[in-house]
Amino acid sequence: MTKNSTTELIQQVVDHVVNDDKAVLADWGDQRDQWVQMGGDLLKGIDKVISSDLRITKDDGTIGTYPAFRVQHNNACGYYKGGIRFSTGVNQSEVKTLAMLMTLKNALHDLPYGGGKGGVHINPRHHSKREIKEVSKAFVRMLQNDIGPYRDIPAPDVGTGEETMDWMTEEYKLLHPNKPFINTFTGKSLANGGAQGRSESTGIGTFLSYYYLVEAVISGSLSVNDMHTKTKDKVKAIAEKDNVIVAVQGFGNLSRAAAIEAANCGKKHTVIAVSDSRATIYNQDGLDVEALAPFKEKNDRLPNEDELKELGLVGEVLDPNAVLTLDCDVLILGAIEDQITKDNMKDIKADILVEGANGPLTGEADEYLEAQGKVIIPDVLANAGGVTVSYLEWVQGFNNEAKSEDENLKDMSDRMRNVSYRVYNAYFSSESNVTMRFLCYKLAFLRVIDLMKRSGKIV
Known part of the structure; x- marks a missing residue:
C-alpha cells in the first residue's frame, strides 16, 4: 500500500472515531474530537528523515553510489523500531510508508516501540560480500547519531540478515567506544547476542x-x-x-x-x-x-x-x-x-x-x-512475529539471559494469540461494515493517541 492509501485509511479511522464511535475516549470531555483530530494529524506526519548517498570503492576500483534513507515516524509508544532493507525498490516514499506501518504494528501489538524504517537502493545480488559490507558500514556512519539502544533500534528486512546486522553492530561499536552497543540492532547472529528463533x-x-x-x-x-x-x-x-x-x-x-x-x-x-x-x-x-x-x-x-x-x-x-x-x-x-x-x-x-x-x-x-x-x-x-522476537532479543541484551528457541517462540505465539483474538473479536462484533485492516488501524491509533495525550503531545 502507498503512503497516500495508508494516510487516507488513518483519516478514515479518525473520522470514524469522531463521528461514529463516541463511546471511545468519552472521558476526554469536550475537547475529545479536537484531540482525536490532532492525534491523527500527528500520526500522518513524520518525525525525522535521514538521507544521504552512500559511496564506496567497488572491487573494480570504481566508485559506487547508493541512495540511503532512515525514517523515524513516531515515538509516542517508545523508541523507533523497524527494519533495514537493501533493495532496488527502496526510495524515500516507500520507507516513509513502511515506517508509518511500523508505528501502527508496534502499537497494535503493545510493544514499547514507535515506528522506523530504513533502506539502501541497491541490488545485493550484483555486489560482492565485501561491497555489501562496506555499504552496511557506510549506512551506520550515516546514522551514527540517530540510532542507539535507547533511540532507534534497526533490524533485518528484505535483502539483509544476521550477517548484515553483525557488521552494523561492529561499526556502531567502533564509532561509540565505551558506550552500550549490543542492543542497537536486533536480528543479529546467536554468537553476537541474537535471539533463538528470530x-x-x-x-x-x-x-x-x-x-x-x-x-x-x-x-x-x-x-x-x-x-x-x-x-x-x-x-x-x-x-x-x-x-x-x-x-x-x-x-x-x-x-x-x-x-x-x-x-x-x-x-x-x-x-x-x-x-x-x-x-x-x-x-x-x-x-x-x-x-x-x-x-x-x-x-x-x-x-x-x-x-x-x-x-x-x-x-x-x-x-x-x-x-x-x-x-x-x-x-x-x-x-x-x-x-x-x-x-x-x-x-x-x-x-x-x-x-x-x-x-x-x-x-x-x-x-x-x-x-x-x-x-x-x-x-x-x-x-509482527519478527518484531516481537526482536523485542525479546532487545530485552535479552540488557539482562544477558538468553532464552531457548522454544521459549522465545512460545512467548511470541502467546502474544500473537492475544492480539489476534482481540482483533477478531472487534472485527466480528463490529456493527459497522469495516475491514479487518481498518480495525487494526483503529486499535493501534487509539493506543498511540492515548500515549500522545498522556505525554503532553496533544494538549
Missing part, C-alpha cells in the same frame, strides 16, 4: 495469525454481528475441511517458515506451491517444503525441473506470478509490496489472504477483494 519468527507468526482466526471461529467464543455472519461461515467452512489447500508466495526466511509451519501444524494443510522471483514450484498433491528448503538456502533460488528430479521431488515449474492465482483456500503473501493489483485481482481464488509481506495488496485490490467477500488478514497484524 529468523523464522516472522513466518511462523504469519501462519499463526491465520490459524488463530480459524481457532477463534471454531471455538464459538466470538460475538458475531449479523453483517459478519457470511465471513464467519466462510472461515468455518475452511476450518472444517479435511485438508486445507495453501499456496505461499515467496520462499525466503518468512515464507519458508510459514510454509513449514503450515505443513507441520496439527490440522491437515497441504502446501501446493511456493515461489521466488524466478519461478513457482507447484504440485496439486502437495510439496515437500522441508526438502526444498536446503536447496533454496544453498543456491538462493528454487530448483528447475531437472533439479527437482535429482532431489527426488515432484513438481511443475511455473511463472513466478502463477502462485497468486492458483486454486487454494489460503494464500500467504510473503514476498514484497504491490503483488496483487488491478491487473490480477479478479483472478485471485483464495478465500483467505494473509499478508506476511508489507503492503502486498494495492489499495484498489484491497477494496475489490474485500467487496468479493475475501478475508484479508492485514500485515500490521500478521507479520
